[in-house]
Amino acid sequence: MSRSRAARLAPVVEMAERDEREAARLLGRCQGLLSQAEVKLGELERYRADYQQQWIDEGRRGVSGQWLMNYQRFLSQLESAIGQQAQSVKWHRDNLDKARAAWQQRHARLEGLRKLVQRYLDEARAVEDKREQKLLDELVQRLPGRNP
Template sequence: MATSRAARLAPVVDMAEKAEKTAVQRLAYFQGQVAVAESKLADLENFRLEYQEQWIARGSHGVSGQWLLGYQGFLAQLGTAIDQQRQSLVWHQNNLEKARQSWQEAFARVEGLRKLVQRYIDEARRLEDKREQKLLDELSQRLPRQDSY
């Protein structure tokens, strides 16, 4: 009976394992998205740093007002792009955290089901062992005893 309970749970375990696999794939996807967003942010910040260094180098030789206005406008646009990329990174990190929680829940569900199935299997094994022992005891009682004096 306990073995059949374990067998009846097999489709449920399979579904839970598929859900956990899907959760792992989502987790990997969002990890990749975070890595891309971090890389883009680092590129933008490095570009801004290089652009500011260009200002220092060029500014030491004197610049026109038009160049200065262009520099400030571009630097403002670059700051906006960096802010937007930071927001994008936060958004991706939130998605990653949600995916991580979803995977942890799916993993815990699978592990719980596996433990339950194992418990049912162990229980069936114990019951079978008891049944065999009872049969052996009954058989041994039926055998004629040989008393040796």
């Protein structure tokens, strides 16, 4: 009986395995996208630091009003891009957290199903072992010289 219950659960376990694998793939994609967004943010921040260093170097030599206005305009655009990229990183991090939670949920469900199937198989094995032991005991009782 328990073995057939375990067999009936096989399609459910297979479906849970597919769901878990898909969730793991999505989790991997989200991790990759977050990494890309973080790299881009780092590049923008390094570019800003280089640009600010250029300001310091140029400032020592003296700058024109036009150069200063262009510098401030470009720095403002760069700050805006950094802010947008930081928002992108946050968005990707939130998506990663959601994907991780979904994977954990599917993984836990799969593990629960596997444990249930194993319990059914263990129960079936115990019933079968008990039946075999009963048969062996009956055979031993029927052996010649064993009758009281």
